[in-house]
Amino acid sequence: MTSVKINEALCKGCGLCANACPKNVLSLSKHNMNAKGYFVAEVVNPQHCIGCTFCAIMCPDCAITVSE
Amino acid sequence: MKTFTKTKMLTDAPMHYCPGCTHGIVHRLVAESIEELGLQEKCIGIAPVGCAVFAYDYFNCDMQEAAHGRAPAVATGIKRCLPDRLVFVYQGDGDLASIGMAETVHAAARGENITIIFINNSIYGMTGGQMAPTTLIGQKATTCQKGRDPSVNGYPIRVCELLATLDAPYYIERVATHDVKHVLAAKRAIKKALQFQAEGRGYSFVEVLVSCPTNWHMAPVDALRFMGEECTKTFPLGVYRDKSEGKI
Incomplete structure (x- = not known):
């Protein structure tokens, strides 16, 4: 089982991770805002994650860690 | 199953780039390539003037800031004084293709043993979206508000094709960052370019197309689509020179 962790302090809510995810594991939050004022990405369907790391590859801010 | 953690070649400083700007991806690719080649201790980077x-602050190696456009000249000096170091230059399109065109072309013509990472977002980002030498025909910028008109503003400069007319460069490739496939291809190109330098083969140049959601006035995902559909028409991806494979 892989887990995707998002460093919310670094996230700028650009949504490239959610766009790259083939399994709709990630989505932009509508409520959770970080200190910079961005609505951050969040893991909504962790059980669907296949560990492809596409989200981390597309994240411009290195805010995503994928681990087993 | 693959895992992904941030490379140690990048510092923990939060990047200042706008949301969705793929500069951060290219930073990571360069950093990962250097780490995988095991050359972190021998690496010296040259920072440009512009968004980057x-x-x-972001690369965890020795860095030198250069005056606007003069990064290849600074890299030439460092590489000639310290030939055992890995010297990479990170430049944007306004820096490399406009004010620094002379240094760029002459460093390439001399075949200096350095690696240039050229970030092409087809606009001036930091100064607020002015027309760059690489702005596409019809693309809007603050200094060509109805879109770039060739009769007034001229045509975009294709730097890879331009440098490929010279004899000295060893490796020239253009890559993009609009999806995972192309990001992985970009990493292969950057790693290859750094590897060639480490082997002492000569001038290597990688042009990376990146998006500028802020100044293109698009959402980040739409900007990636624009890059994939429009920028790659004006700037075709591919290898323009690879002497290791006999492509001259």
Whole structure:
């Protein structure tokens, strides 16, 4: 089982991770805002994650860690 | 199953780039390539003027800031004094293709043993979206508000094709960052370019197309689509020179 962790302090809510995810594991939050004022990405369907790391590859801010 | 953690070649400083700007992806690719080649201790980077001016805060190696456009000249000096170091230059399109065109072309013509990472977002980002030498025909910028008109503003400069007319460069490739496939291809190109330098083969140049959601006035995902559909028409991806495979 892989887990995707998002460093919310670094996230700028650009949504490239959610766009790259083939399994709709990630989505932009509508409520959770970080200190910079961005609505951050969040893991909504962790059980669907296949560990492809596409989200981390597309994240411009290195805010995503994928681990087993 | 693959896992992904941030490379140690990048510092923990939060990047200042706008949301969705793929500069951060290219930073990571360069950093990962250097780490995988095991050359972190021998690496010296040259930061440009432009959006990436704070690159020296993000790369966890020795960095030198250069005057606007003069990064290849600074890299030439460093490489000639310290030939055992890995010297990479990170430049944007305004820096490399406009004010620094002379240094760029002459460093390539001399075949200096350095690696240039050229970030092409077809606009001036930091100064607020003015027309760059690489702005596409019809693309809007603050200094060509109805879109770039060739009769007034001229045509975009294709730097890879331009440098490929010279004899000295060893490796020239253009890559993009609009989806995972192309990001992985970009990493292969950057790693290859750094590897060639480490082997002492000569001038290597990688042009990376990146998006500028802020100044293109698009959402980040739409900007990636624009890059994939429009920028790659004006700037075709591919290898323009690879002497290791006999492509001259």
